[in-house]
Amino acid sequence: MVSVFDKVRGQEPAISTLRRAISSGRVHHAYRFEGPDGVGRERAALALGCALLCEEQPDGCGVCRSCKRVLQFSEEEPNVPLHPDVILIGRALYPPGMIGGKSEAMGISVEQIRRLVLSRVGYAPHEGKALVVIIRGAHELTTSAANALLKTLEEPIARVHFILITNSPGRLLDTVRSRTQAVRFSPLPEPILRKILEAQNIDTTAVDIADGSASVAIALSQDDVSRERDDYIDALNAAIDAPTLAPAIALNDGKAKDRTNLREKLDAFAQHLSERTRAAVATDPQGAATLARRYEIVTQSMNHLERNAQPALVIEGMVRELRRS
Ligand SMILES: [Zn+2]
Structure with missing residues (x-):
């Protein structure tokens, strides 16, 4: 059976850790997905969300009504998964009006944690199976936001799972680090990175200087494209004159x-x-x-x-x- 985890490429050790946890029925209540940006940590977090919420199979089919809404993001702000039992947290992800008008220039505000996470964890998930909280850039939690989370990390609540995604685990509070279980993600091998970009019709010229990160490769190739365009505009103007x-x-x-x-x-x-x-x-x-x-x-x-x-x-x-x- 095809699982949504098969779509996370180049991260076998991390993915097999998660699959083992699912098949043994021992999914940790709080994971810490560590590794560089653009290597599939968020994709893996969403896959775990699918597995916990899927209507069809224990390891997440990726195509049922539930899985689809985990993987599909709202087109309007905030751009978060459509599934009501997946809560995505991240700095400046929500319009200030939704988080008490607080600026998040300094990091993920305590208001975001209070209003979007703490208000939900005490209650049953909307659709029953689990509540999945994914924190993008968890090292950007302000100290007060991290402290507000601590209690729920310390005292797990049934069917509530946290996934803290970070490229700088050293910047998390020790207390947060010690209460979360690390899953490590590595830079992507070049051939896999190339395939990922090709599948999305993205220029692959920057693959070998992207340090195994899809997001870096994309950013570099866009720089290249815009430079190429600027050069072309200059050349056309010169040709006219x-x-x-x-x-x-x-x-x-x-x-x-x-x-x-x-x-x-x-x-x-x-x-x-x-x-x-x-x-x-x-x-x-x-x-x-x-x-x-x-x-x-x-x-x-x-x-x-x-x-x-x-x-x-x-x-x-x-x-x-x-x-x-
Ligand atoms: Zn499914």
């Missing part, structure tokens, strides 16, 4: 063959032109009119691209028109 068409032709080297990538770059260029147009309207109406015309040319070129015109021809034609504008 250049004395000859040579720079425009040079823009068509290899990279322009990737249609999606090119469409994204043209979109970025169109946005750049529209921002410049808005900025010029008051001070330089004539310049603004030129920029607006250029914007039209770029969006038309994007349409040509949509209709499967040759990317290289589209770019060359576009730069020719832009130069005349």
